[in-house]
Amino acid sequence: MRIDSLTMNNYRQFKNVDINFNLAGENDLHVVIGKNGTCKTNILNAINWCLYGDEPHFSKESQRLPILNVEAINNTNDGHYCSVNVMVYIKTNQGKYMSFERKAKYKIQKGDGKQPIHQGTEFQVEATDDDNNTKLFSDEKADKQVERFVPKKIREFFFFDGERLDHYFKEATAQNMRHAIFNISQIDLIERIEKRMVILSKELRSEAGKQNPAIEKTRESLENYENNAEELVKRIEESTKQIGIAKEKVKECEDNLKGMPDVEKLESERKKYLNDRDQKKDNLKEKFKQKNSILFDYGKIINFWRPINQVIEIIEDKISKKELPPNIDADLLNKIYNSRICTVCGTKLSEDALQNIADLLKTFKLSKLISIELLTSLSPLKALKDKIEGFKIDIEKVKRDIIQYEKDLAEIDKKLSNIDKMLSGYDENKIKQNHIDRKKWELILEIEQQKVGSFKLQLLAFKKKIEELKKELEREIGREERLKELRKKIEFCQKAVIFVEKIKDQIMDQTRKKIELRTKEIFFELLWKKGTFKDVEISDSYDLTLIHALGYPCLGSVSAAERELLALSFTLALHEVSGFNSPILIDTPVARIDEEHRENFGNAFIRVSKNKQTILLFNPAEYSQEISNILDDNCSCRFASKLMTNEFETTLEVL
Amino acid sequence: MSGAQLNEEIMKTIRDSSDTDKAVKDFVIALIYEEIKDPSKWTEIYKKKIDSFINAMEDK
Numbered sequence: 071m072r073i074d075s076l077t078m079n080n081y082r083q084f085k086n087v088d089i090n091f092n093l094a095g096e097n098d099l100h101v102v103i104g105k106n107g108t109c110k111t112n113i114l115n116a117i118n119w120c121l122y123g124d125e126p127h128f129s130k131e132s133q134r135l136p137i138l139n140v141e142a143i144n145n146t147n148d149g150h151y152c153s154v155n156v157m158v159y160i161k162t163n164q165g166k167y168m169s170f171e172r173k174a175k176y177k178i179q180k181g182d183g184k185q186p187i188h189q190g191t192e193f194q195v196e197a198t199d200d201d202n203n204t205k206l207f208s209d210e211k212a213d214k215q216v217e218r219f220v221p222k223k224i225r226e227f228f229f230f231d232g233e234r235l236d237h238y239f240k241e242a243t244a245q246n247m248r249h250a251i252f253n254i255s256q257i258d259l260i261e262r263i264e265k266r267m268v269i270l271s272k273e274l275r276s277e278a279g280k281q282n283p284a285i286e287k288t289r290e291s292l293e294n295y296e297n298n299a300e301e302l303v304k305r306i307e308e309s310t311k312q313i314g315i316a317k318e319k320v321k322e323c324e325d326n327l328k329g330m331p332d333v334e335k336l337e338s339e340r341k342k343y344l345n346d347r348d349q350k351k352d353n354l355k356e357k358f359k360q361k362n363s364i365l366f367d368y369g370k371i372i373n374f375w376r377p378i379n380q381v382i383e384i385i386e387d388k389i390s391k392k393e394l395p396p397n398i399d400a401d402l403l404n405k406i407y408n409s410r411i412c413t414v415c416g417t418k419l420s421e422d423a424l425q426n427i428a429d430l431l432k433t434f435k436l437s438k439l440i441s442i443e444l445l446t447s448l449s450p451l452k453a454l455k456d457k458i459e460g461f462k463i464d465i466e467k468v469k470r471d472i473i474q475y476e477k478d479l480a481e482i483d484k485k486l487s488n489i490d491k492m493l494s495g496y497d498e499n500k501i502k503q504n505h506i507d508r509k510k511w512e513l514i515l516e517i518e519q520q521k522v523g524s525f526k527l528q529l530l531a532f533k534k535k536i537e538e539l540k541k542e543l544e545r546e547i548g549r550e551e552r553l554k555e556l557r558k559k560i561e562f563c564q565k566a567v568i569f570v571e572k573i574k575d576q577i578m579d580q581t582r583k584k585i586e587l588r589t590k591e592i593f594f595e596l597l598w599k600k601g602t603f604k605d606v607e608i609s610d611s612y613d614l615t616l617i618h619a620l621g622y623p624c625l626g627s628v629s630a631a632e633r634e635l636l637a638l639s640f641t642l643a644l645h646e647v648s649g650f651n652s653p654i655l656i657d658t659p660v661a662r663i664d665e666e667h668r669e670n671f672g673n674a675f676i677r678v679s680k681n682k683q684t685i686l687l688f689n690p691a692e693y694s695q696e697i698s699n700i701l702d703d704n705c706s707c708r709f710a711s712k713l714m715t716n717e718f719e720t721t722l723e724v725l
Numbered sequence: 726m727s728g729a730q731l732n733e734e735i736m737k738t739i740r741d742s743s744d745t746d747k748a749v750k751d752f753v754i755a756l757i758y759e760e761i762k763d764p765s766k767w768t769e770i771y772k773k774k775i776d777s778f779i780n781a782m783e784d785k
Contacts, residue, residue, distance in 0.1 A: 256732040263756045270771055558779055566752055569745045573753070576738050649732060 071219060071652050072098060072683040074159040074167070078116050080139040081154050083109040083713065083720035091685065094706040098653075099679035101701055102687045102722070104711030109720045110687045113711075114229055114657045120156035120172045121216050123193065127231060127657065136186050138176050140718040148180035151189065160219060163651065168197040170216065220652045223253050227644050228652055232659040235634040235641075248578075248612040255581035255647070257574055264570040271563040272296075278547050278556050285546045285553075292539040299532040306525045309518045316515035323508035325626070326500075331492040333501040340489045347482045354475040361468045368461040371454050378451050378458075385448050394445055399438055403431050540564070581647055582608055588643035589614075593636055596674040598667075606636070614640070631667030635674060642678065653683035661692045672700030679705075752778045 073091055078084035091100045104110035115125040119137070136143065138154050146152040155173035162168060172193045176186035195207040195215040207215050220228045252258065272293065279286035371378070388394040406412060407427045410419050419427070547557045590606040597603070603624070605617035616636060618624040625633070645651065659675070660668050678684055688697070702708070708725040735757065739750050755774055764770050 256735060259732075259757065259760050260735065262760055263753065266767055266771055267756075270768070270775070559775055562749070562752075562775060562779055565746065565749050569742070569749050570753055572745075573735070573738055573742065576742075577732075577735055580734065580738065 071163060071650075072161050073117075073653050073685070074161045075157075076113070076116065076159075077155075077157040079155050080142040080152065081116050081119075081156050082112050082137060082139060083718065084112065084116070085139050085141060085719045087720070087722055089113070089709065089722060090707070091683065092707055095704070097676055097679040097704050097706060098683040099675060099701070099705040100683070100685045100707045100709075101693070101705050102685070102709045102711060103690055103693045103725075104687070104720075105713070106689055109713070110689065110711050111231075111657050112720075113685075113687060114231070114655060116156045117158060117229055117655065118225070120158045120170055121220070122222050122225065123172065123191065126226075136176070137174065138186055143178055143186060144718075146178040148178060150178055152176050152178055152186065164200075166198045168195060168215065168219070170195050170212075170219075220650055221253075224644070224648060224650070227641050227648075228650075229655045231657045232634075232661055235637040235656075235659070251578065251581050251585060251612070251644075255577055257577060257581075260570055260574045260577065264567060264574065267563055267567045267570065271560060271567065274556055274560045274563065275543065278543075278550075278553050278560070281553055282546070282550060285543065285550075288539060288543045288546055292536065292543055295532050295536045295539060299529055299536060302525050302529045302532065306522055306529070309521045309525065312518045313515060313522065316511045316518060319511040320508055320515060321626070323504045323511065326504045327508070330496060330501050330504075332505065333493065333496075333498050334505045336489050336492060340486060343482050343486050343489075347479060347486070350475050350478050350482065354472060354479070357468055357472045357475060361465065361472065364461065364464050364468060368458065368465075371458055372461065374454075375458055378454055382448065382451050382455060385444050385451075388444070394441055398430070400431060401438055403427050407431065579610075582610075582612065584647045585640070585643045588646055589636070589640045592642050593639035596635055596639060596677060597632070598670040598673070599632075602632075606639075629664075629667065631663045631671060634663060635671070638674070638678075642682070645682070651682065653685060654678070655685040655687070657687040658689060658692060659686050660697060661689070665694060665696055668694060669696040669700055672697045676700065676704045748778055748782050 072093075075091060076089045078087045080086075089102075091098075102110060102113060111127050114127050118127070119125050125137075138152060142152050142154075153173055153175045155171060157169055157171040160168040160170070170193075172191065174191040175189040177189055178186050193208065193212050195212040196204060197207065197215060198204050216222070226234070275289050275292070279289040385394065402413065406419070407424060410424060411417070412419060544557070544561070547553045547560065586606065586608040589608070593606055594600070594603075602619055603616055604619045604621065607615045607617065609615065614625070614636075615623045616625040616628065625636075628636075641654070645654070660671050663671055675684055675686065686701075693701075709722045710725055711720050711722050713720050736754065739754055739757075742750060752774060755778075756771065759767075759770050759774070
């Protein structure tokens with residue numbers, strides 16, 4: 071299907087505008103270029119309003135303004151009526167035409183602050199059938215025709231703002247991916263059947279229970295377990311949703327912190343370094359004290375170094391000459407010499423003997439007391455000498471310690487200065503908040519994962535009990551002949567429910583695998599760097615992973631252009647698998663892509679438009695020379711939207 | 726899907742399912758066709774379908 075034309079009458083700034091998306095050449099590519107404020111985005115809103123009755127791409131402020139063109143309001147008399155209508159003409163794959171038209175009627179009120187009063191909205195669809203008969207549909211039937219074009223629940227994959235591509239993998243958590251796959255593969259239809267069959271099964275069991283109190287008792291017990299199991303399933307879903315959100319938030323925090331210093335860690339390091347610095351400064355002071363103390367202590371004895379050495383040398387010399395210790399007591403000889411009597415035998419000494427004693431006395435230079443003094447002072451003197459020798463060792467050690475502490479302090483100052491440099495220029499509070507948030511979400515993630523684990527175990531036990539009770543109920547109902555018909559119905563319903571559950575799982579899995587394969591194929595077809603990536607995976611838990619050629623997951627580190635291309639590939643894969651070959655309309659498709667990659671993206675759109683109608687809404691800055699060179703000669707139509715001087719009307723010119 | 730509302734993949738998966746009674750498969754397919762019409766009185770329709778499929782099974 072493709073949009074053949076779009077007509078807007080009195081729709082916001084579009085007073086009377088027709089856009090014909092004529093196909094010329096092999097690319098069904100259409101470009102609208104318009105400055106911001108020229109209501110370029112209103113083309114996206116007009117299509118949404120016509121098909122679904124809402125304008126999702128407006129700010130809340132804009133939505134408060136009347137949908138009716140201001141000039142049309144001004145040109146309508148007070149109390150008269152004025153309408154806004156948008157028509158979308160579709161050409162189906164079978165070459166048939168369909169038109170969707172939404173018309174809203176307003177009563178005009180003149181006066182300050184008075185808004186037009188909404189009188190009602192009509193929506194109708196005109197379609198030709200296989201026999202070329204024209205049929206008109208309105209109300210619910212008209213809505214169902216829209217569902218054949220692009221179902222409302224998956225429209226965001228067809229008509230969207232390019233920003234969506236940039237944010238895609240922030241938003242596309244596993245839960246969102248699952249949801250998208252669920253919607254496009256029409257599992258909701260199967261699920262509806264499952265739910266309705268479960269309701270009917272319960273009704274049938276309840277009927278059986280009315281016939282027999284024993285059956286009723288088992289039925290009640292079964293229903294309790296089923297309700298509890300249902301509650302657990304809801305809790306698992308809720309926790310799974312929370313896990314998805316938490317994962318998304320953790321990723322968001324990590325993205326915000328990418329390239330940012332880890333403030334908390336740095337601050338903790340800084341604190342540690344400051345403590346270390348204080349400690350080392352104290353130690354250094356202590357070492358200086360120690361040094362002074364050593365110098366003071368040794369200073370005294372160092373001054374006597376030479377005399378001490380000389381005295382030791384003298385004493386040791388005397389010892390070596392056997393002068394110390396003395397053999398004879400000089401005091402005793404003096405006493406004998408003076409008394410002239412031998413103190414041993416009492417005889418009077420001769421003159422010769424006295425002369426001998428006098429000669430002997432001359433050989434004694436030291437008295438006994440002095441000799442003893444000298445001998446006893448040798449050890450302390452040697453101890454002092456040893457101590458002086460130890461001075462060198464002690465003072466060297468202290469000096470070494472002082473040098474080491476000074477080095478350590480210089481190193482700490484360097485580190486502190488580095489931390490300050492790292493932190494300067496960043497919003498520390500913002501970074502800190504991101505760290506706090508990341509911790510918070512990591513904790514939530516852990517708690518919710520534990521909950522899911524616990525709930526699943528409980529659910530398993532409940533399911534076992536449910537199966538037992540079902541069999542028991544089956545036996546009890548089987549015993550009652552009068553409930554034979556009811557039993558058949560219950561059994562049949564149960565079989566159908568089991569089958570539907572199985573089909574649901576199979577289709578989900580098949581769809582996931584198909585989307586994975588097509589995303590990969592489209593991505594590699596559109597990608598400009600062929601050797602960089604190896605694979606695209608969508609896991610059983612619906613996490614999308616881009617695998618680098620070297621084998622590691624790299625979605626978080628690829629360029630915005632590559633990320634957006636992957637999102638576009640995924641979107642196109644969803645289109646294919648959903649079976650809705652409807653157009654894709656993207657507002658500001660390359661606004662977030664750098665100049666270098668715009669050319670690549672332009673080429674990608676050309677390739678996409680060979681098989682699918684592609685409508686791109688650019689602002690002039692975005693439609694840079696790079697894009698213009700690529701798209702100008704390859705698109706079917708180009709339009710420029712211009713705001714008239716009265717600022718109430720936008721026109722579209724074909725370029 | 727080319728303008729049709731039903732995802733043919735669902736029908737194919739049902740038809741290819743080997744370990745289920747044909748009656749159950751046909752019953753689910755019939756319900757899918759009913760669901761496409763988005764019936765307001767689904768209870769009646771479902772009950773009738775259950776009866777008719779059980780009767781058909783017994784007739785065989």
